Amino acid sequence: MTRFIHDQFAKDYLEELLAPFGEVKAPRRVAAEVREIDVWFDPTTNTEVLGLLGQLAAKPAVFEPFRNAATPTDICNCLLKLLTLRGESQREANRKKERLSEETLPRLWILSPTASESILNGFRAIIDLENWGEGIYFLGDYLRTAIVVIHQLPKTEATLWLRLLGRGKVQEDAIDELRTNSPSHPLQSNALKLLTNFQANLQTTEDLDQEERSLIMKLSPLYIQWEQEALKKGEEQGIQQGIQQEKRLMIESMLEVKFGVVDEELSPIVEALIQLSTKEVTQLIMQSDREELLGRFKGEN
Template identity: 50%
Template structure:
């Protein structure tokens, strides 16, 4: 259960960071055995000059990209599955080009970035994945023709350029990144949205009974930060801002779970006070249909 929560957080988080710079599909279905790409990104023309704010993640987004984040260390089978997704996308592009009697440009083929919290030396060696001088430590490239890199997040240097990827790490790596995020300037374009997503992750984890030690530590680290932000916002008269932020998160989760929901239901959610919106964020994890949401709303 917690793995699903972290997977959904990673997809929402990457979508939030990348959507100003191009088209994001999270998830995206590909042919074959109905595999799903976690995040498929296509950069907009002329946006690459603004990607520096995302550091190393911004470099990944300079060209079409497939991003596959893992909560647990990616296994050999999972990496092979990612490669199959890339090859299926490549095959789809080739079939479209054949129908149009054109050629697939190398720049049109996405690069695959496998984001794993840790990666053993044996795993990297088994795929002949090696670092290069042009990239930071922790980024290991497979053969050029495969257009793939395994990003071992625990090996990334602790510098601002890697912050947005270290948020997707585990344990101390993720905790350090969250601490850095908290002290960033308030006007940073991604600080507020990222903190909202992280706090929503905290809420979703709190309702689970059998948490892993890493998740328990994450909740304990986030709890005082969340309370401090809420108290600061109240003192500054931003209660409405808190409510709107939590509304956006809940509505996004509902849309992810059930597709686009009816406007009347959205309006009912927006009418809820902050405390009930937080309760809904926890309750929706147990919903199996929109009928459950309507029943919950009727009980409030």
């Protein structure tokens, strides 16, 4: 369960950050045995504001994020999806009687918290310090693939948006940096919203490990910060109802993670839950089974 939550957060996070800068398909299906690429991105505008992530996304790109260190099998599966995508592009070019340009093909970025020396050596992945700096290892040119080892990235503002996808202390340090960012940063509001939804989803799960419990504690102040910033923005723009909508999405996401789907029975109690504090909502959903939760609001909808 928690692996699904972490994986979904990573995909949603990348999609949200990249969407203003181009076309995102997450997931994108490719042929063969119905494999899905986690995030496919084609830029239509300058991605510089995304720092190092923007450099990765400056040209057509496929992103495959991993919560745990990517294994050799994981990396091979990513390569298989990329080569399948290349095959589709080649067939399309053949139909149009055009020559397939290497530059139009996406580059695969495998985002892994760590990577052992044996895995990097096994794939002949080579670091390019002069052009890319630490933490990014490239496979052969024609494979158009690199392994981004998040925990090796330098601790700079440019790498923040990638380090938020790390784990343990690396991720926690990145969260602290995000909290101290200028509220006017164009990405901060989106990142805060995604992280608070991520925390809410984690809290609905019982089988958390110590690292995840620590992560929840680190994320706890973020909702208050996001809500305060969103309220201020809403007052300035006269659209305070946007806060309610964001809270609704958070609650629906928590219910979906806990019960699988927000069906006809659960849907009516969302309005009642919106009226409660975030703490009360989280405790109710975490501690109640389906019948208890429905009984709690019987007669209120």
